[in-house]
Amino acid sequence: MQPFIDQIISECEILQGLPLWFSYLIFQLIFCGIIFVFVAVFAMLAGYAERRVAGRIQSRIGPNRVGPQGILQSLADGIKVFLKEDIIPTHADHILFRLAPYFIFIGMFLSFVAIPFSSQWVIADLDIGIFYLLAVESLVVIGIVMSGWASNNKWSLLGGMRSAAQIVSYEVPVALTILLVVMYSGTMSIQGIIMAQGAAPWNWNIFQTPFLFVAFFPLFMGSLAEGNRMPFDMPEAESELVSGYNTEYSGFRFVIFFFAEFSNLYLIGALATVLFFGGWQAGPLPDFVNGLLGIETPLSAAIVKNLVELCVFMFKSLCLVFIVIQLRWTLPRVRVDQLMNICWKYLVPVAFFNLVVMGIWMVVVPEYVTDIVALCMTACGVLLLGYFFYRVAWQLKNTKARLRFNPLS
């Protein structure tokens, strides 16, 4: 952020009159506000998109009444919830009951501070960025346990405890996988990890070595579990626990839990994009766009460059978000003992094995072999993707289903 703010200040004469710390503070405030609004809008739209996708998958329509194609549905829900009664059960622990949503809300927003949306648009580029993310996400667990305990409801207690056990368990494979990426990039700064990759797919971390490719899966499953997403949404297993830790919550307090769940959806996509899919790296695209628009001044050139990178980052992360939404409506929920088995008996040993072999690989294998392997793996990845689309086309052709790709119908 610092270089970008410096550039704006050097261009604007009004700002040069003000003290430097004051302009910094103002800009930091503005950018934090932008992120806040972005997350709020994303959570609302994701809630809408999820219901529409669910509708498509289950052969029904989904919300389509409020606004054009129902796009304002989440807004209407939000306004409705403001007008609901604020209920706190008599036997609940009042202080903890009121405090829990704050932990979840703040923990969620603090993680977004470290997400780099482009080469310069990151609010805090910390040297220990990835560590910070792991730490801040743990705040959410505290909020969940707190709400489960404070409600003084058996469903809430079970849901909160299950959720804590789940999030805490899957933290181990996630941390081990991030360790692998840190090892390969040689830095813990999120921008550094992105910078160590490139714009082309064969420069992405996921295709660098077979071990990094394997490591993607523990990370992805772990972040699904930490976000309480299907197939790991044990804490809210409706058929068993009513609604889990938020059973007793109503009105706006409930919306905060809901809100955190959907902003976490973006965090899952963003984290995977940063670690494995090259983040905002856009290669020669920004220069090309700048040339196309004929932009001369350095400030507007920088803005266009950042915008292009932002689009690349958004595209990648939103693709992953879409996959996560689809997974929710495709896979059945796992049982709680299966959940723990998957984590401790499969993901953790796989992550450990990966770490050892990766360490040896980095010492033993010379650089040119790594390049060849990266190219081969990219080719395999492209082939797999091509095969997937071929299968989809084959299904559509041979099952006589008509492809009516009209998301707005």
Next chain:
Amino acid sequence: MDTYLPILIMFVIAGGFAGAFLLLSYLLGPKKPTDSKLSVYECGLNPVGSARERFSVKYYLVAILFIVFDIEVVFMYPWAVNYKNAIKDGHGAYMIAVMGVFFVMLVLGLFYEWRKGAMNWSNQA
């Protein structure tokens, strides 16, 4: 300090908005409490006892496992950050050997916990 200031700003913004929204919803919403509305939800029946009961010790076991493993993983991060540079300087084998000792103990611990059944969630397995 400059890099950490935005975190504080975000903390204040998020906390402030959450508080403001909760206050707003408190002011706008109706306030008609009744006894049954304020009782805990137990599928529509009168609640039986309190939720302040004993619950399974398995949760504590998982928490202990987490603390052990997470601290060990955190311990490995400084090593991982320096690993690439150390390989460039030609100390790769040394780095592997040093971490290998720690790692063998870690994996033995994992194996021990596995054999002890600390990772079995259901009782019959």
